[in-house]
Amino acid sequence: MTDWPSDLLGHPLLSPALLMIVGGFVLAASPRQVHGVWLLAIPAAALALLWQLPLGLHGEISLFGFDLTMLRIDGLSRIWATIFLIGSFLSGLYALHVRDRIQHVASLIYAGAAIGAVLAGDLVTLFIFWEGTAISSVFLIWARRTVRAHIVGLRYLVIQVTSGLLLMVGTIIHYRATGSIAFNHLGLETAGGWLIFLAFGIKAAFPLLHNWVQDAYPEATVTGTVVLSIFTTKLAIYSLARGYAGTELLITVGAVMTIFPIFFAVIENDLRRVLAYSLNNQLGFMVVGIGIGTNLAINGAAAHAFAHILYKGLLFMSMGAVLHRVGTVKASELGGLYKSMPWTAAFCIVGSMSISAFPLFSGFVTKSMILTAAAEQHHWIAWTALLLASAGVLDHSGIKVPFFSFFHHDVGWRVKEAPLNMLLAMGAAAFLCIGIGVYPAPLYAILPFAVDYSAYSTAHVINQLQLLLFAALAFVVLFRNGWYPAEIRGLNLDSDWVYRHALPAMAARIHRALVATREHARAKLGRLGSGSYGWLKSHYGSTGALSRTWTTGVMLLWAGVLLALYLVIYY
Amino acid sequence: MQMLLTETMPGLFNYWIVIVLMMIGFYTVIAHDNLVKKIIGLNIFQTSVFIFYISMGQITGSTAPILMHGAAGQQAVYAHPLPQVLILTAIVVGLSTTALALALVVRIHEAYGSIEEDDILAADYQRGTQESQKEQERMARARAAERHASRDADDGREQDEDAPDS
């Protein structure tokens, strides 16, 4: 493989993204027996191909009058493509038992589109694959085949396509302003830049643009959620890193993103939705990193995305396994599953410790880079927000998710352990989480910029300690409010524990206010929505005035009116 | 005299007739429910245009554009023949349209038992409403028969993903 002719290697058709997409189509037409092999072989082959490609721009083709660059291999794009392919491999392994052709095809194409977008050297190529991720991913939601999934999927699709359209318009404006479609630093100086920023923002789930994540991800299939959690948002993070590194606004946006989902995550009962909120929070870290924009911060964002895909995927996988076996992931209906699903529980705890950035786990070595970068650049407010958020992560993802599902009081579920392929996928992800935490050098080696950073070096020890101290402090606070003992006695707690003790009084008030506001807004919007829907339906529905058959007289009357209009205007 | 004829009421008489006929025709098509009356209206409407064309080919004191031999032919002022030729074509078109329309009316009468547009549309509406209700019910039934959780369950039990896919 190493002695492929070099001119062949730069060929636009020889791209990992196309390999994945074509693989998806081939899978669609191939018999079920080979699906498993295909799901694993294609990402592996694409990964091999990716690392065969030399750095630089390849795959120039001319499409509808533009010279497109299909492949841009540099540090930033390569690490993203790598982790996407690893994620695709793991999710393929996780989905081996699924006998649903559509899901397999959609996940391969979706992954291929995401990788294509990451490798895109210009905005048009980016847009093409950007839309590709939108369209292919919705099938993973629809494949759940519930009424809710149908509706949610359509809603999700509309939001994703909106993002794509904004990107398209932004690109056109940008092209007209600068005469270039190259996807390099864009900045917010032009209207096009803002539109593209907004497009990225929707996919990156910026605050107030974030709802689709919590709306859609928990509604997808068991494996679909895992796949979804890997690509779309991280693609947006990559795009931000490419186009808007060092944009001050992102620091604020990111800080808000890290903080606000925590409250919602704590009061949410659906554990996959809890994870969706914490996904949002983790994205905030990366966005802050990009906003800071120094080499270290970008490295941090990239590394964190890398680690994040693994541990978030791991957490979604473990919750998926629970959903697969038990049939629900409602916190209030789960408990004591560690007896039935010990391996899943163990892997889930690894994921939780990673996301909470325990030392020797992957989150620790990546998140600290962003914090250090924030401290170096004296963004103290953002730094504080990140610290607070880190503590929050511990609360909802680190403790809540494994605790409520696997420990807590035993509600009597006696189910089988997750299928072997799921365990293998989780095991591999868990191994990588710990591996990166213990020995981060290989990860650092593929970061976009040369790394002079070590999570365990003396120069940064103080920051690490501060983070840990802060987390410990949060623990203590919780302890004094009656949380910590509860966790100790976790296995024989009453089910109403969460309502009596769980939340410190002040946090509870904030929650109540937030919930009330949210419900209020929801009701308002709901009324507005159903009101306008009703109006539309009454006018355009099958019996609506604007869509049922008119009499010939009415039709002709319009012709007369229009003619009169023209004549009046002309005279 | 000539000035008077062309630029005053009598000289424009043809055009006034055109406008009046056009309005009558248009109004009939719009206002009458009966499909045959609509066709009649359409014919009047078209005829007004024919007259319009013929009128514009008219030259005061002219005769029909049929070549005459001899002295009369030498002195004769012919009306412009081209509009008349055009209108011959247009009449053919109008005739075909009328024939086709009437044929349709016969078929409509066979199918609906009426040639009042209101009746027919009412029948269609009724049928359409029934059909759309039926479709709604089918949709609801199809939804209800799905292998899945109720609408408001936000954990939606995962069912039967392993069902065979063909």
Add this chain to the structure above:
Amino acid sequence: MIVQLFHQMPVLVVILPLMAAPLCVIAHRALPAWLIHTAVSWVVFGISFLLFVETRVAGRVVYALGGWAPPFGIELVIDRFSAIVLLLVTGMSALTSLYARASIAAELPRERAYLVYAAMLLCLCGLVGMTVTGDAFNLFVFLEVSSLASYSLIAMGPSRRALLSSFQYLIMGTVGGTFLLIGIGFLYVMTGTLNMADIAQRLQGVAHTHTVEAGLAFIVVGLSLKAALFPLHAWLPNAYTYAPSSVSVFIAATSTKVAVYALIRFVFTVFGADLAFDSLPLGDVLIVLSVAAMLSGSLAAIFQTDVKRLLAWSSVAQMGYIVLGFALATGAGLTAALTHMVNHGLIKGALFMAVGAMFWRMQACSINDIAGLGKRMPWTCAAFVVGGLSLIGFPGTAGFISKWVLLQALMVDHHWLLAAAILVSSLLAVIYIGRVVESLYFREPAEGRKVARGEAPALMLVATWTLVALNIAVGLFGAAEVDATRQAAMSLLGVGQ
């Protein structure tokens, strides 16, 4: 001999279908009539292609009918613009001919099938005639030929509702045609000629008279009726829904486009952009109407349960895109309009073909009837998905090229609101296409019906997938198409010949 024929090409495209139509009637049987229809369609398509190539080289092909020199005789003029439309119309006819055999056999009584082929040939003749003629009155005649043929085609639909749909279309179409006739009359009064180029020349002195302005108003309204521009669209959804499937395919892909072609031809070639757009506010009115069409059509499409009807409403919306581009009256806008004329023909052709195949299979095409067909008719449904993506404007498909070019045209003049309207309309398209796709792939057949696996007949699939492939080809290599339409637009505006 061959060279002789070569010179006769412009008239052959009109004459051949006209002569073949009575042959179909004489043949009186489905199979020979179909063979005639297919053969003639393909031959005409081949000639059109040659003409297209010729215009690419020479710019213009002119033919004096019967040897009478213009402006007295009737002149056939094929320039770059009409060559594109000609190619679209004849190409669609050729593909429909492949498709029609099985579809018509399934939907209509055997003894009436030959009439469909005859009428389709007449319709083709009319549409082609409208495209190639350089004579205003001649255009009216061909318009009526195509209209009469399509009324009878629609009336042949299997449901009784086809009859009233056809009747309503007849009334509207005839009024539209008569308006056009009045408009042409006004022009003739002022210029004394019917040759378009000649009218254009002679109009210059009298452009700003009320007669000419009234003529413009009548012609625009008349052709808007035929083009189903909002709010004159009301005949279209029923006509497309209740016509036989193959007729829907052909008419949806061509007839409104040719009406817009005629509109553009009159406004730009005859009246001139200066008069229509600078002196008179035609552009503003058309922009408002086209936006209304886009939004209203898309909204109505969302609520439809019959998929054919859904597509018909989407056609109303898509006509809005075309007219919007044309109403901008800029080179870029016209390019966008022409591009979308072609692309929308390809898209709607493919979609209607796919739905027709589903109808062929299920004898119904409500969104409930086609539920679960994704696994049973994989190729047809895949074709629908690709066509749908193209309609939405997904990159790599023809629809994307259209949208891209149109948005660019809007950006030149900073029409932000219009761009927003297009985006909203595209999102609505996502919803209505999404509903169908969801039903195809993620629902089970209604009422527990056992529907076995089985595809549409091969010829139907071939025709459908040819269009789908064209969609993708245009999407990938759109530069050539946009180049052709840009040249056509430039020749219309009279620059950069």
